């Protein structure tokens with residue numbers, strides 16, 4: 124169980140928080156005042172020696188657990204050898220490209236390495252535009268693809284755009300099937316998905332200038348509140364793209380490397396995306412991202428048309444190779460699926476007892492818990508949601524700040540090495556934090 128040995132935040136944490144207030148813009152997300160010192164597996168220690176259990180994985184990054192011994196050993200070994208050599212080839216980069224193509228679905232036969240998720244989004248959209256005569260990119264309301272201008276222009280919420288305009292032209296936006304709050308008031312998930320596809324045609328009819336290039340979507344909308352698409356939606360969307368002769372870009376920056384109980388979320392569906400972006404869990408700590416693509420697209424890029432200072436550097440490539448190795452050797456994809464079922468049962472039991480847990484959405488080890496005033500009205504309750512995160516912090520459970528369009532969704536995303544015992548321990552803490560928040 125976690126151990127809290129000081130008031131929170133403790134004296135050391137308070138000093139660092141003050142330093143940050145003085146020297147940093149406070150533009151980052153508004154997390155609880157946990158100043159991390161070190162972490163191992165699913166356990167975090169703060170700068171005052173308080174011990175917490177982790178439901179964040181950073182932000183769905185450290186899939187193999189914090190500071191896994193094999194991962195640390197591989198990274199340290201690389202530190203003695205080589206950090207950066209620009210676009211000159213190294214063994215780790217060639218090995219990682221090969222590994223990614225080997226574990227990806229057969230039709231994806233190229234891997235392009237970059238550093239951050241938003242780099243991967245930009246690279247995928249640039250590849251699509253370079254290879255296709257069209258330029259228009261369709262994305263979904265609620266989507267999040269990163270914070271650079273291209274990615275922010277593809278976004279479907281104000282989060283990354285507000286006050287940063289103008290955004291880029293050439294983007295069309297259309298509703299995503301958020302069944303709990305279906306924009307069309309649908310009665311069933313299937314109907315919600317179908318209406319969104321119908322509206323996609325409507326959007327294209329009215330907004331396109333006849334130069335469609337690609338559709339980009341997340342397999343589930345993370346930042347918008349872990350919104351899962353209805354069964355069959357992606358298959359229909361994939362078919363729609365193929366009929367229109369445009370590319371299908373699947374943004375798996377967050378959902379890959381076992382997070383959803385499959386190595387890649389695309390494996391849950393019968394689809395063949397043309398470009399797939401990867402990030403977060405790929406490096407599992409050291410920044411690393413990638414675009415998987417078909418050679419028909421990637422091979423139109425001439426030398427010098429796409430690269431980056433840090434993309435595919437030997438340190439991040441080596442870290443990613445170690446992470447994939449651990450995921451495969453330790454059966455973390457299977458563990459993610461199994462532990463996910465346990466979480467689901469625990470959340471459903473809480474939902475049955477309480478009016479405030481309106482919706483539970485998830486797969487593997489990524490869950491969204493949507494909090495409302497009551498199940499009938501579905502009125503979002505952001506204050507209650509925030510109180511749960513704070514209470515959990517004081518009880519030794521680290522949760523990410525609420526997400527979603529109304530800031531009323533809790534994200535549950537522990538490292539994939541979480542054990543059955545830790546699932547129950549953390550759910551007990553969560554339940555106590557939830558019940559405490561009911562007192563106001």
Ligand SMILES: Cc1ncc(COP(=O)(O)O)c(C=O)c1O
Pocket residue numbers: 239240241242244267268269270341345346374375376377402403
């Ligand atoms: C689906 C998705 N795409 C892209 C990104 C951007 O990744 P990064 O923050 O590494 O640029 C994120 C980050 O949360 C994401 O969840």
